[in-house]
Amino acid sequence: xxxxxSDSAAAQGLTSCPTCERLCxxxxxxxxxxxxxxxxxxxxxxxxxxxLLVTATVLYFPANFLPIMRTEQFGNAQxxxxxxxxxxxxxxxxYVIASIIFFASVLVPIAKMLVLFWLCWSVTRARQHxxxxxxxxxxLTETVGRWSMIDVFVxxxxxxxxxxxxxxxxxxxxxxLSFAGVVAFTMLAASSFDSRLIxxxxxxxxxxx
Amino acid sequence: MPxxxxxxxxxxxxxxxACPSCDLLVDLPELEEGQRAHCPRCQHHLALxxxxxVVRPLAFAITGLILFIxxxxxxxxxxxxxxxxxxxxxxxxxTELMRHGSPTLACIVLALILIGPALxxxxxxxxxxxxxxxxxxxxxxxxxxxxxxxxPWTMADVFMIGVLVSLTKIASLATVVIGLSFWAYAGFAxxxxxxxxxxxxxxxxxxxxxxxx
Ligand SMILES: [Zn+2]
Ligand SMILES: [Zn+2]
Numbered sequence: 001x002x003x004x005x006s007d008s009a010a011a012q013g014l015t016s017c018p019t020c021e022r023l024c025x026x027x028x029x030x031x032x033x034x035x036x037x038x039x040x041x042x043x044x045x046x047x048x049x050x051x052l053l054v055t056a057t058v059l060y061f062p063a064n065f066l067p068i069m070r071t072e073q074f075g076n077a078q079x080x081x082x083x084x085x086x087x088x089x090x091x092x093x094x095y096v097i098a099s100i101i102f103f104a105s106v107l108v109p110i111a112k113m114l115v116l117f118w119l120c121w122s123v124t125r126a127r128q129h130x131x132x133x134x135x136x137x138x139x140l141t142e143t144v145g146r147w148s149m150i151d152v153f154v155x156x157x158x159x160x161x162x163x164x165x166x167x168x169x170x171x172x173x174x175x176x177l178s179f180a181g182v183v184a185f186t187m188l189a190a191s192s193f194d195s196r197l198i199x200x201x202x203x204x205x206x207x208x209x
Numbered sequence: 210m211p212x213x214x215x216x217x218x219x220x221x222x223x224x225x226x227a228c229p230s231c232d233l234l235v236d237l238p239e240l241e242e243g244q245r246a247h248c249p250r251c252q253h254h255l256a257l258x259x260x261x262x263v264v265r266p267l268a269f270a271i272t273g274l275i276l277f278i279x280x281x282x283x284x285x286x287x288x289x290x291x292x293x294x295x296x297x298x299x300x301x302x303x304t305e306l307m308r309h310g311s312p313t314l315a316c317i318v319l320a321l322i323l324i325g326p327a328l329x330x331x332x333x334x335x336x337x338x339x340x341x342x343x344x345x346x347x348x349x350x351x352x353x354x355x356x357x358x359x360x361p362w363t364m365a366d367v368f369m370i371g372v373l374v375s376l377t378k379i380a381s382l383a384t385v386v387i388g389l390s391f392w393a394y395a396g397f398a399x400x401x402x403x404x405x406x407x408x409x410x411x412x413x414x415x416x417x418x419x420x421x422x
Contacts, residue, residue: 009227153371
């Protein structure tokens with residue numbers, strides 16, 4: 001009984017180079033074309049993904065509860081968290097922008113972490129279903145992730161632009177860095193997950209059939 | 210009946226690949242210009258036969274780099290409130306964070322919006338210029354690896370959306386004037402996306418080829 005489904009490259013002793021996608025022999029040490037190390041499956045993929053996800057989860061709390069920026073206007077200081085920023089925008093009638101920020105900064109990071117945790121858990125199960133849907137979900141988390149950085153850039157631009165001394169100034173808050181960390185660590189987690197693990201479960205069905 | 214008919218040649222296959230996303234072995238068909246190939250099992254995008262080969266991404270990348278220089282040479286936005294005016298240039302999106310006590314964040318922003326995208330485009334110019342002339346050079350594989358490694362970390366397009374969100378956030382506080390640099394960076398972001406979309410990973414590596422051969 002093979003660990004890999006019979007129509008997969010791994011079952012034939014072949015591996016796609018992770019950098020240039022050349023079909024290499026699995027026992028080759030490095031890709032003859034680009035020199036990248038050849039691995040049949042990413043080593044310790046699930047452990048690495050979970051470690052990175054835990055880091056992102058820990059950072060998610062300061063990112064959401066600490067202020068992301070501080071506005072000083074004629075001596076009055078006002079702090080904003082990610083969520084209070086969304087509420088303010090909504091209150092001013094900028095529904096589209098408020099929705100974009102809510103989606104990119106609040107919903108996407110948490111959904112992405114949950115999906116990746118669930119994928120890590122699901123590939124270790126004995127019986128697995130819905131390979132196609134899980135592969136699609138994984139692809140979605142991979143593509144959508146970078147767009148969460150919007151809020152970090154908003155802080156960077158506002159801090160650079162709004163510096164009128166005592167009249168009006170904006171300072172970055174501690175949540176900005178934590179939030180950038182959440183986005184970066186979930187992106188790293190997504191890239192360390194090996195999506196081929198989702199399909200390897202088909203090997204078990206083949207032997208049962 | 211000619212004997213060739215009974216032994217019809219098997220359909221012409223460009224290359225056998227393993228889907229990087231699900232590991233299925235796939236025989237890629239010969240693609241016509243502008244055609245794409247997807248994995249039959251997981252729908253992963255496997256190959257694109259780009260129109261214009263490597264010349265098109267080269268042209269996009271050069272245009273992008275010129276716009277990048279313009280974007281760094283003029284005011285990005287200026288901001289008027291309470292009788293005072295402040296002019297912001299592009300690099301200040303990072304350097305002002307440094308001045309206000311967030312040096313780590315400043316470096317992250319600098320890398321994501323300026324260094325990363327510009328470095329990518331510069332590498333692509335260095336890679337595709339000799340390829341378009343049918344030449345190769347030592348180190349081309351290293352540069353190409355770098356481009357794909359930093360791919361997801363280049364955020365020119367995300368930054369542009371960030372700028373639009375910032376504008377709506379402060380529109381109520383003051384008058385904002387959009388500078389020449391703003392339009393140049395918007396063009397740069399567009400060229401960046403176009404370069405990446407017209408560059409096919411498989412085709413590029415095929416052109417680079419095996420150094421042993
Ligand atoms: Zn390779
Ligand atoms: Zn596939």
